[in-house]
Amino acid sequence: MTTSREVRLKSRPEGLPTAANFEIATVDLPAPDPGEVQVRNHYMSVDPYMRGRMYDRPSYSPPFQLGEAMQGHAVGEVIASNDPAFKVGDTVQSMFGWREAFNAQASAVQKLDTHGLPIQAFLGVAGMPGMTAYVGLLKIAALKEGDVVFVSAAAGAVGSVVCQIAKLKGHTVIGSAGGDEKVAFLKEIGVDHVIDYKKTSDLKAALREAAPKGIDVYFENVGGEHLEAAIDSARPFARFALCGMISQYNETGEPKGPSNIIQAVGKSLKLEGFIVSNSYDMLPAFLQDMSGWIASGQVKWKETVDEGIENAPGAFIKLFKGENLGKMLVKLS
C-alpha cells in the first residue's frame, strides 16, 4: 500500500490566497486496477492560471472543487503498472499534480522522452509555459522581421522564454520585471532594455524611453499599468498577445481597465487573448525548435524550487508576490 499526501482546496480565496485556503490530506493508494498505473510525482508545477480555477465560475478550465485534490502539471515515475503500455520506472507527465502519488487510467498519463533534459524542464521551458511563449509570440503576435517586442513578467517561466525566442530571432526586446535578481537574469539572457517596474513611478515614461520609436509586439502577462503603457507606446498595427494578467487575479474590487483603449482604434492595434491548449498542433514544432535552442545554448532558464507537498500552497502564493525567478516548482521526491 502506497500512501500519498495531496493538497485540497479547503475554501475559495478572497483576494490573495493564504495557507488557510488549502489543506493537506493523506490518502492510501491501492494497487492499480487493470488498465491503471501508479505514479510517484517527482515535481509538480504551480502556475498563475490555477488562481482562476479557484473561483467558482465557468471558464476554459472547470473550477477546482472544494475538498478535492487540485490538478496541475506534474512529472514523475511509474511505481506500479497494471497496463501493458507502461512498466515500472517509466518517466511520465500528467495533470495529476498537487499530490505525491496517484493511480490513474494509463491513457491519462503520457510517457516522457526527456531528450536528455532534466525532467522538470517539461514543467517549464520545454513544457506548457515554454510552449505558451512560443505560441503567443509566433502565432498570436505573429512576430515578423524588425518588430520591437515588449514583455511583462519577463523573468517568469513564460516571459523569459518569450524574451529569448525574440532575441534569437534578432529582435529588440524590452522586458519588465521587479527586483535586482530578475533584472540581472534578463541582462544575462540578452534583453536589450530592462525596466524594473518596482523602481519606476511612471511605467509609461519608462517604456517610451526604452522604446523611443514604439513597440510592435506586446506579450501581456501582467495587465493594469503594463497594458496601459504598452497601448501608449504601441506603433500602428502592433499586436498584443494576451497571455495573462497576473496583477488582476486576486482583485476583489472592480479592476481598473486600460483607460487608453481608444488608441486601439486610431493605431489599428490587435489585442488577442489565447490559451495554449488551443494550439497543440504546434507541439511537434515547438519541441523540435526548443530542443535545438536549448542544445545550442540560445535558450536558458531559471527555476525556483521549493521542497515538499506541504510547501506547495506557499510556492503557489509566491507567484503573486513576484518571489519566484523563472519557473516555480515543487520538488516532491
Place this chain on the structure above:
Amino acid sequence: MTTSREVRLKSRPEGLPTAANFEIATVDLPAPDPGEVQVRNHYMSVDPYMRGRMYDRPSYSPPFQLGEAMQGHAVGEVIASNDPAFKVGDTVQSMFGWREAFNAQASAVQKLDTHGLPIQAFLGVAGMPGMTAYVGLLKIAALKEGDVVFVSAAAGAVGSVVCQIAKLKGHTVIGSAGGDEKVAFLKEIGVDHVIDYKKTSDLKAALREAAPKGIDVYFENVGGEHLEAAIDSARPFARFALCGMISQYNETGEPKGPSNIIQAVGKSLKLEGFIVSNSYDMLPAFLQDMSGWIASGQVKWKETVDEGIENAPGAFIKLFKGENLGKMLVKLS
C-alpha cells in the same frame, strides 16, 4: 469671382465642442489656374472621427490647424475647369468639405459615377461610413456562419449598415441605440433584438438577455459600458471590430477602461482596431456588393440633413448628443 463661406477651427475644444470653437469666414475664389478645377459642394459630411483631428496630437490623420478651413468628405459639381479631364457640370467627390466652394488641383477630386443613387449617398451608405461597416464586419471581424452580432450606435451611419449586412447574410443581430425613433428604425431594418441603452440601467444584463448564448462579433462604435457589456457576453473566440468609441471622444478626465478586459485571455477574444483607409483594396468589391444590396432593397438608410454652412458646426455637435438618425449631413447648395 466666386465667393465661398468656410468653417475654420477657431479654438481647440475642451470636452464637447461648442459653437464658439468654430468660425465662419468668407473667401474669394479666383478663376482656377491651369490644372485646377473649381467645385461647388452640394453636401458635406460631419463624422465623429473629425473630433480626433481637433486635438493637437499625432494620429492617423493630422490635426486640423487653427484659423484654417477644416477638411472632410464632400460631394459637389464642377463650376469651372482649367483641366482637360474635367468639364463644368461633372459630379465630383473630395476631401474639401466644410466649405461651400473651392479651387483644387484636378488630381485632388474624383469624378463620381452615382450608379443612379442620390449623390449624398456617397457620404454615407455608399461612401466611407458604408465601407467602414463592410470592412469592419467582413474583414476585421471576419463574419462567419452562425455568428451572433452585437452592434453599438446601431442606428448610425456605420452601425445601421453593419446591422443590415449581417442580417442579409443570415445572422442574428442585436443593436443598441438610444430613443424611440432609432429603435423603430432598427426594427424596420430587421434587427432581431434592440436595446434602448437610454432606458437600460444595466447594459450587461440587457445584452445577456438579448443574447442568452452570448455574442461572436461585436462592432464597436461607442466604448465604455458598451465595450464592457460586449466582453461580458462574448463567447470564446469572439472578434471585436473596434471602429470608434464615441462616448470617449470628448472625455476631459481619464476615461474608464473596460474593467473586465481580463476575460479576453480566458475566452481567447480578439479585439482589433481599424481605419477604413487601410483597406481601400476592398473598394471595388464594396461598391459592387452595396449597389446590389441597395438595388434589391436589402440595404436602406436614413439621413439627418441640416442646411447651410453656418449650421455645419451644430450638425457636427449633434453627433455627440445622439441627435442624428442615420447619416448626418449638411446641404450646402
